[in-house]
């Protein structure tokens with residue numbers, strides 16, 4: 001997750017970083033206001049390539065943190081209604097054999113659609 005301070009929020013930092021490193025990134029979520037930007041990316045490459053991107057972004061004044069978990073489901077709230085399943089663009093949510101909900105964090109691209117859709121606020125995306 002990248003946090004852009006206000007003085008660089010209008011600079012093409014991501015584009016410059018990709019051009020400089022030659023490493024591709026994928027933007028998963030972005031929220032940019034007049035005073036701050038938060039962008040979640042995945043880096044397409046091995047550990048060395050990931051390091052190149054992270055080091056370049058830090059050099060440019062971007063705060064970088066690694067998100068270990070994508071999506072979590074609070075099973076104490078979830079009633080297994082299934083409303084989130086068809087909305088997920090990557091098929092990350094499915095029914096188990098016992099009709100409970102399974103969330104596959106590896107497939108999740110952090111789009112947030114399921115979080116908004118869940119009537120019981122059972123799903124959440126790690127932000128920090």
Ligand code: SF4
Pocket residue numbers: 073077078079080081082083084085101117118119120121122123
């Ligand atoms: S929409 Fe919410 S309550 Fe329904 S199955 Fe999904 S996580 Fe559970």
Ligand code: SF4
Pocket residue numbers: 071087088089090091092093103107108109110111112113114115125
């Ligand atoms: S955040 Fe998006 S990709 Fe991840 S499980 Fe929810 S709907 Fe699927």
